[in-house]
Amino acid sequence: DADVTQTPRNRITKTGKRIMLECSQTKGHDRMYWYRQDPGLGLRLIYYSFDVKDINKGEISDGYSVSRQAQAKFSLSLESAIPNQTALYFCATSDRTGGTEAFFGQGTRLTVV
Amino acid sequence: QKEVEQNSGPLSVPEGAIASLNCTYSDRGSQSFFWYRQYSGKSPELIMFIYSNGDKEDGRFTAQLNKASQYVSLLIRDSQPSDSATYLCAVESYGQNFVFGPGTRLSVLP
Numbered sequence: 001d002a003d004v005t006q007t008p009r010n011r012i013t014k015t016g017k018r019i020m021l022e023c024s025q026t027k028g029h030d031r032m033y034w035y036r037q038d039p040g041l042g043l044r045l046i047y048y049s050f051d052v053k054d055i056n057k058g059e060i061s062d063g064y065s066v067s068r069q070a071q072a073k074f075s076l077s078l079e080s081a082i083p084n085q086t087a088l089y090f091c092a093t094s095d096r097t098g099g100t101e102a103f104f105g106q107g108t109r110l111t112v113v
Numbered sequence: 114q115k116e117v118e119q120n121s122g123p124l125s126v127p128e129g130a131i132a133s134l135n136c137t138y139s140d141r142g143s144q145s146f147f148w149y150r151q152y153s154g155k156s157p158e159l160i161m162f163i164y165s166n167g168d169k170e171d172g173r174f175t176a177q178l179n180k181a182s183q184y185v186s187l188l189i190r191d192s193q194p195s196d197s198a199t200y201l202c203a204v205e206s207y208g209q210n211f212v213f214g215p216g217t218r219l220s221v222l223p
Binding site for chain 2: 035040041043048059088090092094101104107
């Protein structure tokens with residue numbers, strides 16, 4: 001099993017619908033991240049959490065919200081999906097001390113029609 | 114705003130050649146530097162990390178860091194078609210987030 005698991009892997013949803021992307025990890029890391037990837041734009045940070053009680057906005061948080069339900073779980077919600085939120089979404093984790101790599105989930109391909 | 118820049122490519126090299134990928138960053142407080150490889154539609158995977166000025170070698174890969182010039186590079190020797198991918202440079206300041214560059218697409222031609 002993957003250390004960082006994202007569900008669903010693929011999702012097609014309609015404009016205006018609420019959708020939740022889930023991430024769970026077995027690495028025991030405190031830090032969790034949600035990124036969005038669009039062609040040619042690299043990975044852009046949506047939200048991050050350095051521990052269960054810590055939630056921070058990234059560079060593109062508008063239209064998104066998150067919930068850190070436990071150390072191992074970090075969910076991303078699109079309250080009212082719009083077509084320009086069509087993208088590949090990645091969850092990642094890293095160790096609390098910093099200076100160590102980020103581990104990525106398999107990604108969720110979201111299409112908003 | 115902290116920025117990481119890379120040439121988007123595509124960078125095309127013949128099989129067996131050396132591929133050189135470059136990255137510059139804006140935050141002088143950056144302490145950790147990472148190179149990830151990403152195949153199309155897949156998640157990024159770590160290739161190399163470097164913390165200190167100089168070179169770090171791992172098999173066919175060499176990472177080079179120059180903090181004074183705010184520059185980090187990745188050399189791939191004896192490039193193979195399987196090396197064809199997008200390479201992401203990531204930078205971290207202690208206690209802060211990772212900042213990723215846009216990636217350089219590498220194509221190794223048989």
